Amino acid sequence: MSEIKVNYDEDADVLYISFGRGEHVMGVVLTENVLLRLDTGKATGVPPRAVGLTFISYERMMARRQHQPISVSLVNLRHLPEDLWRAVLDVLTTPPVSDFLTVNLSLNPQTPPLPKLVSA
Numbered sequence: 618m619s620e621i622k623v624n625y626d627e628d629a630d631v632l633y634i635s636f637g638r639g640e641h642v643m644g645v646v647l648t649e650n651v652l653l654r655l656d657t658g659k660a661t662g663v664p665p666r667a668v669g670l671t672f673i674s675y676e677r678m679m680a681r682r683q684h685q686p687i688s689v690s691l692v693n694l695r696h697l698p699e700d701l702w703r704a705v706l707d708v709l710t711t712p713p714v715s716d717f718l719t720v721n722l723s724l725n726p727q728t729p730p731l732p733k734l735v736s737a
Contacts, residue, residue, distance in 0.1 A: 619632065619676070620679070621635070621636055621713060622634070622635040623635075627642065630672070630673075630674050630676050630677065631672065631673055631674075631675060632672040632673055632675040633666040633670075633671055633672075634666070634669055634671075634672075634717060635669040636666075636667050636668055636669055636672040636713050636714075637666075637668060638668065639654070639655075639657070639666070639668040640656060640660035640661050641656060641657050641661075641670050642655065642656050642657075642659040643652055643655055643657060643658045644671075644682035644695070645694075645697070645701075645705055647689045647693060647694070647709075647718070648687075648689060648690075648693060648703075649673075650672060650673045650674055650675075650678045651670065651672055651673075651687065651689065651718070652670070653667060653669075653670060653671070653708065653709070653714070654667070654669040654671065654715060655667060655668065655704065655705065655708060656668050657704065658681070660678065662722070664704075664707075664721075665705075665707065665708060665712045666708065667708045667713065670714065670717060670718070672687075678722040686719045687717070687718050687719070688692065688718070688720070688721040689718055689719070689720055689721060690707060690721045691706070691720065696707070706720070724734025727736045
């Protein structure tokens with residue numbers, strides 16, 4: 618993998634992190650402030666890989682987070698087709714992306730109502 622490049626546009630408050638170039642690149646919105654640039658591998662037949670990350674309103678986002686890691690919820694990705702969802706999950710959980718983001722897994726149990734007891 619090539620060298621990671623980081624560029625910050627102070628006027629726009631956007632942080633760009635580049636992991637290299639890609640042939641068939643698409644953007645995947647991870648949160649309202651974070652975009653994953655993903656090479657799907659369709660043009661070259663290689664596995665999907667991260668090309669970069671874009672953080673919009675970076676300074677404001679970091680001020681609100683108070684130095685906590687940036688976390689991505691998988692709920693935000695449920696609209697993706699299954700093959701793309703799996704590719705994004707794989708890319709998010711491996712370096713270099715996992716060096717910048719964490720994936721948030723949470724349990725939201727759907728408890729069915731308990732049946733009413735009936736006297737015999």
